[in-house]
Amino acid sequence: MIITVNGIQHTIDDARQNDALLEYLREDLNLTGTKDGCHVGVCGACVVLIDGKPMRSCCRKLKQVDGHEVLTIEGLHGKDGQIAPIQQAFIDKGAVQCGYCIPGMIMTGHALLMQNHHPTRDEIRKAIANNICRCTGYVQIVDAIEAAGSDYET
Ligand code: FES
Ligand code: FES
Missing domain, CATH: 1.10.150.120 ([2Fe-2S]-binding domain)
Known part of the structure; x- marks a missing residue:
C-alpha cells in the first residue's frame, strides 16, 4: 500500500491493511497532533482530510486510504x-x-x-x-x- 501523508509518500506492508489510520499516523509517523478521543467514530478529535474531505481516522483502515492523500494538522501551514x-x-x-x-x-x-x-x-x-x-x-x-x-x- 502507498499512502501520501502531508505530501510525503509512505509504503506500508499489506499485512497492516486492517490497522487504523489513526494508529499509523500517531505511532508510526509520530504525527500526534491528530488526537484519539473516543476511538469509535463519535468525537471528531481524530479528523484528518482524505483527498480534501474531513474523515475520522480512527474509523479508516489503512487499506481504505491506499493510493489516497492524507492531510493532518501538521501539514497545515501559512x-x-x-x-x-x-x-x-x-x-x-x-x-x-x-x-x-x-x-x-x-x-x-x-x-x-x-x-x-x-x-x-x-x-x-x-x-x-x-x-x-x-x-x-x-x-x-x-x-x-x-x-x-x-x-x-x-
Ligand atoms: S477518536 Fe473520536 S471520532 Fe475518532
Ligand atoms: S475539548 Fe477542550 S477545547 Fe475543545
Whole structure:
C-alpha cells in the first residue's frame, strides 16, 4: 500500500491493511497532533482530510486510504511556513481551552473554508456538528472559522 501523508509518500506492508489510520499516523509517523478521543467514530478529535474531505481516522483502515492523500494538522501551514491563518484565528478568538478537540475542529473548518470561503454561522455549526468540544461552548470556535474565511480567497 502507498499512502501520501502531508505530501510525503509512505509504503506500508499489506499485512497492516486492517490497522487504523489513526494508529499509523500517531505511532508510526509520530504525527500526534491528530488526537484519539473516543476511538469509535463519535468525537471528531481524530479528523484528518482524505483527498480534501474531513474523515475520522480512527474509523479508516489503512487499506481504505491506499493510493489516497492524507492531510493532518501538521501539514497545515501559512505563507513562508508560518502558522496557518485558521490556526491563528483560533488563537486570536480565544477558541482553544484544553485543546484536545482543536486539531479535528481546525481540519473540519479548513475543509469547509476550502469549499466555501464565507460560510454562514449556521453552515459552520453544521460542519462541526459532529466534532465534540467539552470546554468552549463552541461560540469562539464558530467565531474563529468565520474570521479565517477571508484568508482562503485567491
Ligand atoms: S477518536 Fe475518532 S471520532 Fe473520536
Ligand atoms: S477545547 Fe477542550 S475539548 Fe475543545
